[in-house]
Amino acid sequence: MSLAPALPELIARARADMRMGVPVVLRSSDHISLAAAAEGLSPERLAALKALGTTYMAITSRRAQTLSARAYDGDVARIILPDDADVEWIAAVAAPEHDLAAPMKGPFKTLRSDSATHARTAIALAKTARLLPAAIMVDLPVDTKEDLSALTSLPAELALPHMATLAPLADVVSARVPLTVSDAGRVHVFRPDDGAEEHFAVEIGRPDRNAPVLARLHSACFTGDIMGSLKCDCGPQLRAALAQMGEEGAGVLLYLNQEGRGIGHANKMRAYTLQDQGFDTVEANHRLGFEDDERDLRIGAAILKKMGFSSVRLLTNNPAKIARMEDQGIKxxxxxxxxxxxTPENAGYLATKAKKSGHLL
Known part of the structure; x- marks a missing residue:
């Protein structure tokens, strides 16, 4: 039996390395690439990457549109770093919080030849690491003499599609937790095998597995759920859903660790900064380089199946949640x-939900 890490474990290592500013190696049959997250890259590592050859920044087409950079690869753009580019230049291009304070960027020269698979893989790693979706990269021949043995190495053609699949979930443990809404509460902990965040299911009473269960897919919101933020309606929705389950005597609330519609705490705060500058929720996400909603709702369906549920009465205003449950076999x-x-503070946020995301408000 081999003790070497399998592909999901290598991806988890690479994700952790990128969070710490350590480059990773992405391999293909015709070339290799070194990729480091643009966020948190040190001057020393940037200098080491630039010494190896033509260095470029991989960004999403969403961010490229904001920067007026050509995305020849469709969904990604590869901006060649100028010779004098430093970490401050990289931060200005990758992070959008100060776009209005420093609007003059570019013009940018972007790559349009060769495959962009490595760039897509690097961006996917950065996203799953909850970093800005931008990576500093340099391509090298497969027979390079550079010693890269200390770096985590991934086969790009295998890693990219693997990250798009749903990681298997393990039902780790459950325990009785008396709650304000019901003393018959039980919390289940589900752990994905890819090293990502754990998710939770709060079961109220003893729901009949043979009947539609009152269910809520709730994405974690630190500011709304815990701090009582008035910028969103997450906290009131969480408490109202649990209260209704308590009144009916049965239900299941899935608490999914997908903060900020799946972009993470730091990027959510960046989005808030952009909202204070006049951009709505969707516009802020796009300027960051993300899609409208980066959450993976398949996780909710997988947890419901693990718990033995096949049909739900879904507490939601979001038709996309209904569609995804049906797609995944949950009626x-x-x-x-x-x-x-x-509230007056979240009126614009809710209006954007209705207008651009189709929420039924």
């Missing part, structure tokens, strides 16, 4: 509206 017999938490 939605009823949409139960959840209209709470509207």
């Amino acid at each position: 939605v017999t009823e949409r139960v509206p959840l209209k709470v938490g509207q």
